[in-house]
Amino acid sequence: MKKITIQGIGWDEKSSYQRGPAQAPPLIRQALHSGSMNQMSELGQSLEGPRIIDAGDFPISAYFDIERITAQHLAGGHKVLSLGGDHSMTYPIIRAYAAHYPELAILQIDAHSDLYDSFAGDEHSHACPFARIMENGLAARLVQVGIRTLNPHQAAQAERFGVEVHEMKSLDLSQPFRFSQPLYLTLDLDGLDPAYAPGVSHHEPGGLTSREVIRLIQELEADIVGADIVEYNPDRDHQGMTAFLAAKLLKEIAGRMLEE
Numbered sequence: 001m002k003k004i005t006i007q008g009i010g011w012d013e014k015s016s017y018q019r020g021p022a023q024a025p026p027l028i029r030q031a032l033h034s035g036s037m038n039q040m041s042e043l044g045q046s047l048e049g050p051r052i053i054d055a056g057d058f059p060i061s062a063y064f065d066i067e068r069i070t071a072q073h074l075a076g077g078h079k080v081l082s083l084g085g086d087h088s089m090t091y092p093i094i095r096a097y098a099a100h101y102p103e104l105a106i107l108q109i110d111a112h113s114d115l116y117d118s119f120a121g122d123e124h125s126h127a128c129p130f131a132r133i134m135e136n137g138l139a140a141r142l143v144q145v146g147i148r149t150l151n152p153h154q155a156a157q158a159e160r161f162g163v164e165v166h167e168m169k170s171l172d173l174s175q176p177f178r179f180s181q182p183l184y185l186t187l188d189l190d191g192l193d194p195a196y197a198p199g200v201s202h203h204e205p206g207g208l209t210s211r212e213v214i215r216l217i218q219e220l221e222a223d224i225v226g227a228d229i230v231e232y233n234p235d236r237d238h239q240g241m242t243a244f245l246a247a248k249l250l251k252e253i254a255g256r257m258l259e260e
């Protein structure tokens with residue numbers, strides 16, 4: 001029975017459009033512990049118990065410190081659930097995972113495929129992490145859901161890396177996603193429609209509903225060994241509604257990670 005370590009990553013230096021996600025982790029915790037909601041997932045797993053360890057928040061000053069911190073929390077066979085932070089953090093996290101999981105699958109929920117070879121002159125931009133992951137062979141499989149911003153460059157990158165892209169325009173959620181490899185779930189909150197998640201830097205209408213994401217998580221046929229919730233930008237939020245959504249999704253994801 002693996003334990004889950006929660007780590008907050010205070011990092012938004014690789015955001016291309018607006019800063020803000022570095023402030024997110026304590027606000028997601030605050031929503032979770034506000035007394036507004038209980039600590040149960042809908043499927044009946046409790047976040048209160050000895051198997052969940054909250055390691056607290058880590059302000060990041062150097063990008064690859066994220067890899068070092070994640071490696072410390074993975075030691076001892078723990079699963080790690082990270083609160084972001086912008087999406088660039090997933091590359092150093094996956095570098096730490098690769099040392100433990102040579103055959104890792106990644107499921108990415110996102111409006112964007114984040115496959116740019118380079119963005120605004122930065123190969124570590126939050127628009128690039130999955131290009132870095134795939135070209136370094138750190139994932140056996142990458143499945144993307146909710147994408148609605150593909151351009152020719154990113155479509156070519158997806159083709160080059162064999163990424164399975166489920167675009168919003170033709171999304172079919174009638175069957176659960178199945179993974180034979182250990183699964184890392186990376187949830188960019190802009191994958192949801194901004195009507196549900198206004199607190200993100202990049203509003204891209206036409207996205208997933210809260211219920212679609214919850215159901216997708218609940219029906220996943222996979223051993224979830226790690227996850228992150230990224231791109232919450234409190235500067236754009238209304239009444240903390242996106243923080244509460246992040247806390248709700250944290251419970252559903254952690255609940256699934258507790259199953260073994």
Ligand code: MN
Binds near residue numbers: 110112114188
């Ligand atoms: Mn993203």
Ligand code: MN
Binds near residue numbers: 112188190202231
């Ligand atoms: Mn995105």
